[in-house]
Amino acid sequence: xxxxxxxxxxxxxxxxxxxxxxxxxxxxxxxxxxxxxxxxxxxxxxxxxxxxxxxxxxxxxxxxxxxxxxxxxxxxxxxxxxxxxxxxxxxxxxxxxxxxxxxxxxxxxxxxxxxxxxxxxxxxxxxxxxxxxxxxxxxxxxxxxxxxxxxxxxxxxxxxxxxxxxxxxxxxxxxxxxxxxxxxxxxxxxxxxxxxxx
Amino acid sequence: xxxxxxxxxxxxxxxxxxxxxxxxxxxxxxxxxxxxxxxxxxxxxxxxxxxxxxxxxxxxxxxxxxxxxxxxxxxxxxxxxxxxxxxxxxxxxxxxxxxxxxxxxxxxxxxxxxxxxxxxxxxxxxxxxxxxxxxxxxxxxxxxxxxxxxxxxxxxxxxxxxxxxxxxxxxxxxxxxxxxxxxxxxxxxxxxxxxxxxxxxxxxxxxxxxxxxxxxxxxxxxxxxxxxxxxxxxxxxxxxxxxxxxxxxxxxxxxxxxxxxxxxxxxxxxxxxxxxxxxxxxxxxxxxxxxxxxxxxxxxxxxxxxxxxxxxxxxxxxxxxxxxxxxxxxxxxxxxxxxxxxxxxxxxxxxxxxxxxxxxxxxxxxxxxxxxxxxxxxxxxxxxxxxxxxxxxxxxxxxxxxxxxxxxxxxxxxxxxxxxxxxxxxxxxxxxxxxxxxxxxxxxxxxxxxxxxxxxxxxxxxxxxxxxxxxxxxxxxxxxxxxxxxxxxxxxxxxxxxxxxxxxxxxxxxxxxxxxxxxxxxxxxxxxxxxxxxxxxxxxxxxxxxxxxxxxxxxxxxxxxxxxxxxxxxxxx
Numbered sequence: 001x002x003x004x005x006x007x008x009x010x011x012x013x014x015x016x017x018x019x020x021x022x023x024x025x026x027x028x029x030x031x032x033x034x035x036x037x038x039x040x041x042x043x044x045x046x047x048x049x050x051x052x053x054x055x056x057x058x059x060x061x062x063x064x065x066x067x068x069x070x071x072x073x074x075x076x077x078x079x080x081x082x083x084x085x086x087x088x089x090x091x092x093x094x095x096x097x098x099x100x101x102x103x104x105x106x107x108x109x110x111x112x113x114x115x116x117x118x119x120x121x122x123x124x125x126x127x128x129x130x131x132x133x134x135x136x137x138x139x140x141x142x143x144x145x146x147x148x149x150x151x152x153x154x155x156x157x158x159x160x161x162x163x164x165x166x167x168x169x170x171x172x173x174x175x176x177x178x179x180x181x182x183x184x185x186x187x188x189x190x191x192x193x194x195x196x197x198x
Numbered sequence: 199x200x201x202x203x204x205x206x207x208x209x210x211x212x213x214x215x216x217x218x219x220x221x222x223x224x225x226x227x228x229x230x231x232x233x234x235x236x237x238x239x240x241x242x243x244x245x246x247x248x249x250x251x252x253x254x255x256x257x258x259x260x261x262x263x264x265x266x267x268x269x270x271x272x273x274x275x276x277x278x279x280x281x282x283x284x285x286x287x288x289x290x291x292x293x294x295x296x297x298x299x300x301x302x303x304x305x306x307x308x309x310x311x312x313x314x315x316x317x318x319x320x321x322x323x324x325x326x327x328x329x330x331x332x333x334x335x336x337x338x339x340x341x342x343x344x345x346x347x348x349x350x351x352x353x354x355x356x357x358x359x360x361x362x363x364x365x366x367x368x369x370x371x372x373x374x375x376x377x378x379x380x381x382x383x384x385x386x387x388x389x390x391x392x393x394x395x396x397x398x399x400x401x402x403x404x405x406x407x408x409x410x411x412x413x414x415x416x417x418x419x420x421x422x423x424x425x426x427x428x429x430x431x432x433x434x435x436x437x438x439x440x441x442x443x444x445x446x447x448x449x450x451x452x453x454x455x456x457x458x459x460x461x462x463x464x465x466x467x468x469x470x471x472x473x474x475x476x477x478x479x480x481x482x483x484x485x486x487x488x489x490x491x492x493x494x495x496x497x498x499x500x501x502x503x504x505x506x507x508x509x510x511x512x513x514x515x516x517x518x519x520x521x522x523x524x525x526x527x528x529x530x531x532x533x534x535x536x537x538x539x540x541x542x543x544x545x546x547x548x549x550x551x552x553x554x555x556x557x558x559x560x561x562x563x564x565x566x567x568x569x570x571x572x573x574x575x576x577x578x579x580x581x582x583x584x585x586x587x588x589x590x591x592x593x594x595x596x597x598x599x600x601x602x603x604x605x606x607x608x609x610x611x612x613x614x615x616x617x618x619x620x621x622x623x624x625x626x627x628x629x630x631x632x633x634x635x636x637x638x639x640x641x642x643x644x645x646x647x648x649x650x651x652x653x654x655x656x657x658x659x660x661x662x663x664x665x666x667x668x669x670x671x672x673x674x675x676x677x678x679x680x681x682x683x684x685x686x687x688x689x690x691x692x693x694x695x696x697x698x699x700x701x702x703x704x705x706x707x708x709x710x711x712x713x714x715x716x717x718x719x720x721x722x723x724x725x726x727x728x729x730x731x732x733x734x735x736x737x738x739x740x741x742x743x744x745x746x747x748x749x750x751x752x753x754x755x756x757x758x759x760x761x762x763x764x765x766x767x768x769x770x771x
Contacts, residue, residue: 025647025723033632161622
C-alpha cells in the first residue's frame with residue numbers, strides 16, 4: 001500500500017474508547033429531526049354526519065357569525081361580503097360557523113342558523129345550536145328526528161380522549177373553507193341564479 | 199493504532215462441526231509485514247498483535263474468529279468487519295453482485311479474483327479434498343488474494359466508515375464466533391432416529407394429525423375441506439384478492455398465534471413441505487452449529503439458514519434441544535420487547551407506564567377506558583385479548599381489515615381498537631409518523647448505534663415504520679450477546695428477542711443471573727436507561743426443551759417412531 005494512503009488510515013484511527021456506549025448513542029428523536037407538519041388545505045362546511053360523534057372548539061376565537069347564502073340543491077354555503085349585505089338582505093341568512101372535528105380528526109365548519117331578526121327561531125335551528133354547545137364539552141352525535149321536529153343528541157358515555165385541534169387560526173379556516181365561495185359582487189353567479197338571471 | 203492487520207483464514211468444515219483451520223494469511227499495513235502460515239506452522243498465539251492498539255480487519259470476521267477459537271488464540275480487541283460495513287452502507291439498496299467480498303469489490307468498481315475459481319477452491323478446501331488437487335503454495339496464494347482484495351476494499355470504504363460504531367459491530371462478530379463455536383446441544387441419537395424414520399412415518403403422521411381436522415386427501419391438502427373446518431370452528435381466515443383462502447405459511451403462523459388449534463396443522467404442513475432433516479447441522483459432539491449470518495436481514499438481525507439452524511424449521515423440532523448430562527439450558531427472552539422499545543424511544547409516558555405495569559395489554563385497555571381500572575387478566579380475559587391483538591397488529595403494521603380477521607370481529611371493532619391505540623399513545627404515533635417522514639426526507643433511518651436502512655425504490659413504508667423497533671431490538675440482542683459471552687456465559691444461540699444459554703448445574707443460577715443482567719444492561723444502553731424485563735425458562739437434563747406450539751406434533755412423531763421400532767424388532771424376531 002502506498003505510504004500516503006496508509007497515513008490517511010492511521011491518522012484517522014485515533015478514536016475514543018470504542019465501547020463507551022453513551023458516546024456511541026445516536027438520537028432517535030425523529031419527531032424533532034424529521035421537521036414535518038401536516039398541512040390543512042381542505043375545510044368542509046356542513047352539519048355533522050348523523051353517524052359521527054363530534055366536538056366543537058370551545059374557544060370564542062373559533063366561531064363567528066356570517067351573512068350566508070345557501071344553495072340547498074347543491075348543499076353549498078356562500079359567505080356574503082359585508083359591503084354587499086344590504087343589497088342582498090332578502091337572500092341571505094345569518095349563521096354561526098362553529099369549528100368542529102369528528103373522531104377521524106377531520107376538521108369542518110358547522111353552520112347553525114341564528115334566530116330571524118324578529119327573534120323567531122325554528123326548533124330545528126334551536127336544537128342544532130344546543131347540540132353545538134353541548135359538543136364543546138362532550139363527544140356528541142346529532143341526528144334529525146322528523147317526528148320530534150328537532151335534532152336529537154347522543155353523547156358518548158365512555159372515556160374518550162379530547163380532540164387534537166390543528167394549529168390554524170379561525171381566520172385561516174374560513175379562508176380555506178370559503179376561498180371559492182365568497183360573494184363580493186351582485187353579478188356573482190350565485191346571485192344571478194337566485195334572481196333568475198343566470 | 200499501532201498495527202492494522204488484514205487477515206483471512208481458509209478452513210475445512212463439516213456439517214455442524216467447528217472449523218479446522220488450513221492456513222492464515224495476514225498483512226500488517228503499517229510495517230508492510232506479511233504472514234503466510236499453513237496449519238502446521240500455527241502457534242498458540244497469532245504472529246501479530248491483537249491488543250487494543252491493533253485494528254483487526256476481515257470480511258465476515260466471525261469465520262476468522264471461529265478459527266481463532268479453534269486454535270485457542272485470544273480474540274482481537276478491535277475488529278473492523280468490512281462485510282458489516284458494506285451491509286450497513288447498502289442496506290435497502292440494490293447490490294448488483296450481492297454482499298460477498300467479490301460483490302463488495304464489484305460495487306466499488308474494484309478488481310476481484312474470478313468467482314468460478316474461488317468457488318472451486320473454496321469447495322475443495324471446505325471439504326478437505328484440497329490436498330490431492332492443490333499445493334500448500336496454491337492455497338496460500340488463493341488465501342492471500344482475498345487479503346489483497348480486502349486491502350483494496352478497505353481503502354475504498356475507509357473515508358465513509360463510522361469507526362466507533364463499526365468497532366461495536368465488529369465486537370458482535372466476536373460474540374457471534376463464540377456462539378457458533380458453542381452451538382446448541384441437541385439429542386443427536388433422536389435426530390438420527392428421526393432422519394431414518396421420517397419418510398416412513400409421514401403418511402401415518404398425516405392420518406393422526408388430520409384426524410382432528412379432516413382436511414387432507416392422501417398427502418394433498420384440500421382447500422374446500424379446510425374452508426368447512428374453519429366455518430365449523432368459527433375462525434375468520436384471511437383471503438387473497440382473488441377471494442381464495444390465503445394459505446401462505448406466514449398467514450398460518452399468524453393465525454396459529456390467534457387460534458392455537460391451528461398450530462398442529464401448521465406444523466404438519468410446514469414439515470411436509472419444507473423439512474429437510476439432512477440439512478439440520480448436528481456435529482459429532484451433539485451440537486447444532488450453523489452460520490448465524492449476522493447483519494444479513496434489513497433490520498440487522500441474524501438470518502441463519504432455516505434448514506440448518508435448530509430454531510429455523512418447524513417449532514416441534516426444537517424438542518431435539520437437550521442439555522448434556524449434568525447441564526441445563528435456559529431460554530431467556532425480553533418481555534414484550536417491541537412494545538418496550540416503542541415506549542422508550544418514542545418517549546410516550548402512557549406507553550411506558552403500560553409496559554412497566556407488567557401487563558401492557560391489560561394496561562392499554564384500562565388507559566383506553568375500555569377495561570375497569572381494577573380489572574385483572576383473569577376477570578377480563580376476552581377484553582384483554584382484544585387489546586393484545588391490537589398491540590400486535592400495530593407492531594405488524596396491520597390495518598383494520600387484517601385485525602378484524604384476526605380477532606374475528608367486524609371491521610368497525612378493529613377500527614375502534616386501532617383508533618384507541620392512536621389516541622392513547624399519541625406521542626408514540628407522532629414519533630412513528632416522524633420516523634417514516636425522516637426516512638423519506640433524508641433517504642435513511644438509523645438505530646441508536648448507527649445501523650442504517652436506506653430508502654430504495656422498493657422501500658415499504660410499513661417496514662420503515664417498524665424499523666426503529668426491529669432494528670433497535672437487534673442492536674439490543676447483539677449487545678446482550680457481547681456482554682454475556684465476554685462475561686463467560688455459554689451462549690448457544692440468539693433467537694430474535696431471546697438467547698439460549700447452557701450451563702452445568704452448579705453454575706446455572708449464576709450464569710442465568712449474569713445473562714439476565716447483560717440483557718437488562720443492553721436494554722438500558724439502547725433505551726437511554728429504560729430497562730426491559732426478562733423471562734426465563736430452564737430445562738435440566740434429562741428433560742428436553744419444548745416449544746408449547748410443537749408439543750402435539752412432537753408427541754405424535756415420537757409415538758410413531760416408537761411404533762415403527764417395535765414393528766421392526768418384531769420382524770427381526
